[in-house]
Amino acid sequence: RNNTDNEYRIILWDLNLNGLSREKFREKLLSLKEKPDIIGIGGIVTIFNHLLWMSKICKEIFPEAILIAGGSVASTVPHLLFEHSPIDICVEGEGERSLLEIIKSVERGAEVDELKDIPGLILRGCGSVDTVRTSLRASIPDLDTFGMPAYDLIDVKKYAVNGILSLRSYGRDIPPEIYADGSFHMYIMSSRGCTGRCSFCYRQFPKVELHSIGFIKSHILFLHNKYGINVVTFADELFNVSDRRLNEMIRCLSEVKNNIPNFYFRICGARTDVINYEIMKKLRDLGCFQIIYGLESGSQKMLNLMHKRTSV
Numbered sequence: 558r559n560n561t562d563n564e565y566r567i568i569l570w571d572l573n574l575n576g577l578s579r580e581k582f583r584e585k586l587l588s589l590k591e592k593p594d595i596i597g598i599g600g601i602v603t604i605f606n607h608l609l610w611m612s613k614i615c616k617e618i619f620p621e622a623i624l625i626a627g628g629s630v631a632s633t634v635p636h637l638l639f640e641h642s643p644i645d646i647c648v649e650g651e652g653e654r655s656l657l658e659i660i661k662s663v664e665r666g667a668e669v670d671e672l673k674d675i676p677g678l679i680l681r682g683c684g685s686v687d688t689v690r691t692s693l694r695a696s697i698p699d700l701d702t703f704g705m706p707a708y709d710l711i712d713v714k715k716y717a718v719n720g721i722l723s724l725r726s727y728g729r730d731i732p733p734e735i736y737a738d739g740s741f742h743m744y745i746m747s748s749r750g751c752t753g754r755c756s757f758c759y760r761q762f763p764k765v766e767l768h769s770i771g772f773i774k775s776h777i778l779f780l781h782n783k784y785g786i787n788v789v790t791f792a793d794e795l796f797n798v799s800d801r802r803l804n805e806m807i808r809c810l811s812e813v814k815n816n817i818p819n820f821y822f823r824i825c826g827a828r829t830d831v832i833n834y835e836i837m838k839k840l841r842d843l844g845c846f847q848i849i850y851g852l853e854s855g856s857q858k859m860l861n862l863m864h865k866r867t868s869v
Contacts, residue, residue, distance in 0.1 A: 717741035
């Protein structure tokens with residue numbers, strides 16, 4: 558951190574991208590020249606076991622560091638994390654503002670049990686108190702507020718090349734020019750949340766929040782101009798929120814295509830009831846090569862029980 562201009566030094570490690578074993582993870586922690594004040598570990602609930610061993614190694618090497626869990630794993634099973642790991646704080650919902658407020662409070666000398674005024678936290682309890690849940694944090698409907706992702710903190714080229722390698726696994730299913738030499742891939746998000754109320758799904762965000770069309774266009778063009786990205790995966794929970802949003806995105810992607818002739822994209826989260834043949838043709842003509850739908854079941858009975866609101 559640099560107290561003179563209120564900035565903080567951040568180091569990001571992606572264990573999935575780099576395939577770090579427990580021993581390699583330990584070695585990287587031991588190689589740090591400065592002791593971290595705060596360590597955050599985030600992800601969905603399927604990383605639960607990984608979070609357990611990572612947090613234990615972190616606390617063993619840096620016992621004074623505050624350990625924070627984020628993502629849906631922290632929102633869904635905080636009681637299990639407090640029971641089985643040394644995690645100090647779980648952040649519920651959107652974590653950007655919560656994390657910054659934690660950092661500023663810790664910088665002023667606050668202990669974990671003195672963070673009760675920060676919304677959106679679950680704190681490890683003291684004495685007979687198991688946990689302390691602070692007030693709910695209101696969401697920000699305008700995602701543009703958060704600005705452009707800090708690409709300078711990661712090795713973008715490594716992600717870009719790895720993304721193309723993963724697309725090659727589809728082989729016969731997508732045109733080879735998409736993963737040809739010279740193509741580079743990046744995941745981005747144009748929205749958060751989902752309009753569905755499926756009974757099996759944990760909804761990390763209570764409603765859909767959107768990036769503006771202008772921001773999305775600027776984001777893609779920035780990635781292309783600075784890093785050569787020409788293949789994009791929209792990793793939204795629900796890309797096709799509505800017909801109106803789809804048509805806005807089509808206009809946006811048409812402008813992107815005019816600036817990046819070899820532009821391709823895929824959609825990772827879509828519902829089958831907010832799409833039609835004409836829209837799919839337009840998306841295809843703009844470079845869409847794959848749409849991944851949440852089908853869930855081929856049984857109408859199961860779809861009804863799930864409150865999926867779709868038919869077989």
